[in-house]
Amino acid sequence: MKKIVISTGGGDAPGLNAVIYSVVKASLAREWEVYGSRSGYKGLLDPDELVRLTSENVADITPTGGTILGSTNKGNPFAMPIENLAGEIQIRDVSERVMNNFTRMGFACHIAVGGDGSLEIAHQFATEKGMPVIGVPKTIDNDLEATQMTFGFDTAVSTATEAIDKLHSTAKSHDRVMVVEVMGRDSGWIALSSGISGGADVVLIPEIPFNIESICRKISDNELHGKHYAIIVVAEGACAHESGKIHKTDGQCEVGRQELLLGGIGEWVASKVRTCAAKDTRSMVLGHLQRGGSPTTFDRLLALRFGAAAVRMAENNQFDQMVALVNGEMETVPLAEAIKQRKKVPLHSDKIMTARDIGICLGDDY
Ligand code: F6P
Numbered sequence: 001m002k003k004i005v006i007s008t009g010g011g012d013a014p015g016l017n018a019v020i021y022s023v024v025k026a027s028l029a030r031e032w033e034v035y036g037s038r039s040g041y042k043g044l045l046d047p048d049e050l051v052r053l054t055s056e057n058v059a060d061i062t063p064t065g066g067t068i069l070g071s072t073n074k075g076n077p078f079a080m081p082i083e084n085l086a087g088e089i090q091i092r093d094v095s096e097r098v099m100n101n102f103t104r105m106g107f108a109c110h111i112a113v114g115g116d117g118s119l120e121i122a123h124q125f126a127t128e129k130g131m132p133v134i135g136v137p138k139t140i141d142n143d144l145e146a147t148q149m150t151f152g153f154d155t156a157v158s159t160a161t162e163a164i165d166k167l168h169s170t171a172k173s174h175d176r177v178m179v180v181e182v183m184g185r186d187s188g189w190i191a192l193s194s195g196i197s198g199g200a201d202v203v204l205i206p207e208i209p210f211n212i213e214s215i216c217r218k219i220s221d222n223e224l225h226g227k228h229y230a231i232i233v234v235a236e237g238a239c240a241h242e243s244g245k246i247h248k249t250d251g252q253c254e255v256g257r258q259e260l261l262l263g264g265i266g267e268w269v270a271s272k273v274r275t276c277a278a279k280d281t282r283s284m285v286l287g288h289l290q291r292g293g294s295p296t297t298f299d300r301l302l303a304l305r306f307g308a309a310a311v312r313m314a315e316n317n318q319f320d321q322m323v324a325l326v327n328g329e330m331e332t333v334p335l336a337e338a339i340k341q342r343k344k345v346p347l348h349s350d351k352i353m354t355a356r357d358i359g360i361c362l363g364d365d366y
Contacts, residue, residue: 002032002108004314005050008067009040009075009118013138013152014295015303016067017058019113022307024058030315035107036068040075040118044098047105062300065293073257076121099129108132109314115139115150116339119322123335126320134313135322135335136306140291143187146338147324151303156183156290157193163286164198164231171229177219177273179232179283181266183290188345190290191235196354201230202361204269206237206245207345210363215269216276218361230279234269236262238363243268305330 006023008016020036027034034053037043043050051057051069061068074081077095084090102110112122113136125131137144140156160182171178184190188205195203202218204210219230239245246264253261263285270283295303302325309323309330322338324331345352355362 002027002030002314003035003106004032004109004111005035005037005044005102005105005107006053006069006111006113007037007040007043008069008071008138009112009114009121010071010073011115011139012066012071012291013115013140013150014065014155014291014293015151015299016069016071016113016138017061017064018295018300018303019136019138019151019307019310020053020068021058021062022304023111023311024053024055026308026311027314028055030311035105039070039072041077041098041121042070042072042075044101044110045077045094047101050105062304063294065291065295073117074254076117078121078124095125095129099125099131102131109134109319111136111310111314113138115141116144116342119144119335120339123320123339126335132314132317132319133335134310134319135338136310137322137324137338140190141184141187142189143185143342143344144338145341145343146322146333147326148328149302149325151295151299151306152291153189154298154302155293155296156190157197158296159290159293160190160194160233160286161197163289164194164200164233167231167284168199168229171231174280175228177230177232177270177277177279177281179234179266179270179273179281181234181236181263181283181285183286184235184237185262186237186342186344188235188238189343191233191238192345192351192355195233196351196358196360198233199231200233200360202232202363203355204232204234204238204265204363205345206235206239207347208238208362208364210238210240212240212269212272212276214361214363214365215273219273219277219279232269232273234266236265238265240268240272240363
């Protein structure tokens with residue numbers, strides 16, 4: 001009998017619970033024992049944070065959002081922020097303790113469900129500590145290179161599209177420009193997919209630096225054709241030549257994360273457009289709504305397939321690998337490959353051509 005442990009790390013994404021369900025069911029079918037580590041590696045640091053997963057406690061979790069195991073962005077055992085007795089935060093390496101507990105508990109494999117950060121940690125455990133690790137790709141940003149798609153992305157795009165759909169009527173009623181900022185970090189997948197589907201006039205993505213004049217030309221063009229409102233979808237990582245990437249400021253995020261957390265470009269665009277297009281302009285940030293809610297059927301199915309494939313990999317001792325969607329099928333790719341670089345929207349891809357063909361301004365020449 002094998003004993004395996006599963007963890008969910010980094011930002012949550014719709015579909016995490018479906019992966020957990022699938023891993024548990026596929027493992028129990030093989031008569032293995034499954035444990036969940038709460039909040040990333042917490043369960044491997046403190047056995048009280050390990051939870052035995054059974055058919056009963058995963059029943060009905062597939063359609064639910066979030067993760068029953070909890071997640072964290074601050075749980076890297078190789079550089080863990082720990083508060084000392086004086087209340088100061090110190091960074092400590094507790095990876096050896098994690099590995100000792102993993103071995104002592106008799107685990108044969110760790111299934112790490114995460115984005116680039118969590119998968120990097122998993123790879124480090126595999127190479128430096130010899131932990132038998134299997135990765136499952138999760139992120140609403142869809143920016144993992146080695147897989148065609150991550151779960152969570154489809155749900156985030158559906159949420160953003162629904163929001164854009166709703167903005168049309170209010171923008172039209174007031175002859176306004178509405179700017180909506182969506183997530184995606186340094187990739188424009190969410191913005192482009194939801195912007196095309198939601199009938200945006202302008203879509204700004206990190207892969208294409210934009211200029212305000214181009215956006216304003218599109219708005220005047222709308223006016224000439226009798227359309228007195230406009231919808232602009234801007235990815236949080238998009239930037240104009242003169243704006244640079246805009247990050248959240250102190251107070252909007254935890255200490256030490258200002259460098260990492262993007263946010264604010266929507267309002268920047270709105271303030272410029274208000275002046276140059278001389279239109280009433282409002283901005284909104286869709287934010288964490290994109291991470292919440294029940295996964296779409298596509299995400300559920302992908303997550304369930306990923307979970308079962310990860311268990312088959314454990315059965316075949318395929319470690320330091322990640323399960324990936326390649327040409328519609330489940331494949332394995334080395335974790336080292338998966339974390340090498342972020343997946344960007346290719347500039348000559350069909351989605352970019354579609355946007356241009358149907359008259360969407362991408363912020364460059366228009
Ligand atoms: O990577 C997922 C993501 O939602 C990004 O799109 C976003 O930039 C970031 O996480 C937000 O992180 P947090 O939940 O820490 O605010």
